[in-house]
Amino acid sequence: MEKGNLLLIISLFLNALLIGTGGYVVHKIGGVEFVKTKIQSTPPVKRDAAYYFTKKSVFEHSAASDVDIAFIGDSITDYGEFQEYFPDDVVLNRGIRNDVAKGVLDRLQEVVDRDPKVAYLMIGVNDIRYGTDAKDYESSVNAIVESFAGKETKLFIQSILPVNNGIFGNEVSNKKVKQFNDILKRIADENEIEYIDLHPSFTDKSGQLDKKFTVDGLHLNGKGYDVWVERLRTK
Known part of the structure; x- marks a missing residue:
């Protein structure tokens, strides 16, 4: 052979x-x-599925009550030590790295059921990274807003932060960030929810995330969180 x-x-x-x-x-x-x-049934996140489900389970089994403030979002929220900024309040950090709007919607009920006095939503940069269709993104954010209908919670919609492409690369364009922020602004206006535009506080002269607020071009450093929280204190 x-x-x-x-x-x-x-x-x-x-x-x-x-x-x-x-x-x-x-x-x-x-x-x-x-x-x-x-x-x-895989969560709508591209990476860290185990982390998503682990955090979701931890959140759902939390005994937190009489909640004052809830922060809802992705890694930019996840990395924030918000309880330390508001030591006299009961604060929930409901950020999960790599999460998208649909992922937030799928785990939101435990937040809604706790009736936080205030909730700050920031979500969307990963939807841009992973190519979520703008209409699907808008549908998910609308459903998030509807989840709080009839509740006493005062919901704030925050803009997606800019990215520094010189550091992070071109995976996320600031043009796309603006497009998605326009969607958020429209949803806020239609539902009479306050929209917090964080862009003026974080962009440099070229419209990029200012280098002084980031290490990797996407996430905030300590100075960035100081500025973010200070903006929220004025509301």
């Missing part, structure tokens, strides 16, 4: 073995329908 034919036979055998093994594994864990269900 020629060497080429032998290699072909070995290759075909190995492929058949892999296909057979894969089919057996799928069958053992519940079949194709089970796999489809698991894929469909």
Whole structure:
């Protein structure tokens, strides 16, 4: 038997073995329908699914009550030590890194049920990063707003922060940030919710996130959180 034919036979055998093994594994864990269900139930985040579900579970089992302030968002919220800025209040940090608007919606009920006096929403930069359609983003944010309907909570919608492309790269364009912020502003106006435009406090002369407020071009450093919280104190 020629060497080429032998290699072909070995290759075909190995492929058949892999296909057979894969089919057996799928069958053992519940079949194709089970796999489809698991894929469909994956949270709308591109990375850190384990972190998303872990944080969601921790949030839902929290015994927090008489909540004064809730911060809701992605990693920019997640990294903030807001309780230290408001030591006399009960503060919830409901940020999850890499989260998107649909992800917030899927875990929001435990926040709504705690009836915080004030809630600050900042979400959207990851929707831009991961290519969420603008209409889907708008639908999710509208649903977030509707979740607070009839509650005493005063909801604030905050703008998405600018990005410094010279540091972070071009994964997020500030032109797209403006487009999504226009959506947020429209939703706020339509629902008579106050919109907090943070851009003037964080942009440099070229419209980028000012280097003095960031290390990686996307997230805020300590000085950035000082400025953010000071803006909120004026509301």
